Amino acid sequence: MPVTNRPTHRRTLQSAVGGAAVLLALSACSSSDGSARASSPSSPGGVEGTVTVFAAASLKESFTELGEQFEAAHPGTEVTFNFGGSDALAASITSGAPADVFAAASPTTMRIVTDAEDAAGEPATFVRNRxxxxxxxxxxxxxxxxxxxxxxxxxxxxxxxxxxxxxxxxxxxxxxxxxxxxxxxxxxxxxxxxxxxxxxxxxxxxxxxxxxxxxxxxxxxxxxxxxxAVNDYPVVLLKDAPNTVAARAFIALVRSEEGRRVLSGAGFLTP
Incomplete structure (x- = not known):
């Protein structure tokens, strides 16, 4: 709310000018704060927009739940999933399919993406499955x-x-x-x-x-x-991710304590 200042005494012209200056400064400050609030994203940390996740079919139930949690925590975001065989998903990514995150059901299929230099950084194993x-x-x-x-x-x-x-x-x-x-x-x-x-x-x-x-x-x-014959599941941010900020936030959720709780509840093993 803008701050106002109504002095009850105006003893000198100097004090009146000084008061006006204060009013102007406070008004400008208030206006600036209001503009900042209006332009800031409603989601914490500037996370907004759509994040596209390519994930192994076995992750469907747990990732869908985490996607709902992510959207609730970051108003204005949307998580879209493409679930399927990891090899087919990897082939789609290396062929140019737009995606932000890749979660594979094995290091072997993840290497299809990393060998093609389509990953941004090193994949991290977040769960195992048998x-x-x-x-x-x-x-x-x-x-x-x-x-x-x-x-x-x-x-x-x-x-x-x-x-x-x-x-x-x-x-x-x-x-x-x-x-x-x-x-x-x-x-x-x-x-x-x-x-x-x-x-x-x-x-x-x-x-x-x-x-x-x-x-x-x-x-x-x-x-x-x-x-x-236990499989490690790696996840990685993709190099050409259209929404890097949201992608990093989603990966952070997957690897968080809450993410482990959801995944363990689904039957996955910790790495």
């Missing part, structure tokens, strides 16, 4: 081990080998000395999970976080070989 067998509710095929997936007549879906969940699945199968021919290879982990939800297959090798997200639609079977 595989679990998703089966149809009731587990009618009695899948209790990784080896049970190779039983005759058991229909299995796997992620494509170039996708992080597919690479991890192959690593676990190799460690167990097993050969498995799935009925389908899917381009991301959510697609493999959907095959089980629709009962098109008996089981799929997916992440434990996806089993948890689909509670009631599938059941999870843990297997010891998954301990040797």
């Amino acid at each position: 595989l679990e067998i998703a089966v149809v509710p009731g587990n009618p095929r009695d899948v209790d081990t990784l080896k049970d997936l190779t039983k005759a007549g058991t229909k299995v879906a796997l992620c494509a080998k170039e996708v992080p969940c597919g690479a991890a699945a192959q690593k676990a199968l190799d460690a167990a000395g097993l050969k498995l021919t799935p009925v389908s290879y899917e381009q991301d982990v959510k697609s493999a999970l959907t095959k089980v939800e629709l009962k098109e297959v008996d089981a799929a090798l997916v992440y434990r976080t996806d089993v948890k997200a689909a509670a009631g639609k599938v059941e999870g079977v843990e297997f010891p070989e998954s301990a040797g």
Whole structure:
């Protein structure tokens, strides 16, 4: 509110002039403050506008929740997501797709972006994830081990080998000395999970976080070989990010205590 000064005594012309000068100075100060408030973004730290995040499909539930928190904390912002297979997302980024942040499900797929010099700085691992067998509710095929997936007549879906969940699945199968021919290879982990939800297959090798997200639609079977096929998830600011300020703020949220709480609640492991 502008500050006013109404002196009750004007004893001399000098004091009147002095009072006018004070009024002018205070008025200018007030006007300047008002202009600053009008031009300042409503979001803390000058974070505003849209931030575009390319993220592995397995991050969908937790990142969506964090996106809502981000928008609430920074009025006037919007977080848009592109969820999918990390390899496909990386290829889109290196082909020029506009994005601010990339969160991959493995260091291997992240290297597609860093090798192309499309990252601004070094990626940081923020969570880890391990595989679990998703089966149809009731587990009618009695899948209790990784080896049970190779039983005759058991229909299995796997992620494509170039996708992080597919690479991890192959690593676990190799460690167990097993050969498995799935009925389908899917381009991301959510697609493999959907095959089980629709009962098109008996089981799929997916992440434990996806089993948890689909509670009631599938059941999870843990297997010891998954301990040797854990994936690190790195996140990075992209070099040509259209909204660098908001991108940095979103990454900070992901790596914050609150971010860890949300991600741990979804079943992710701390690095």
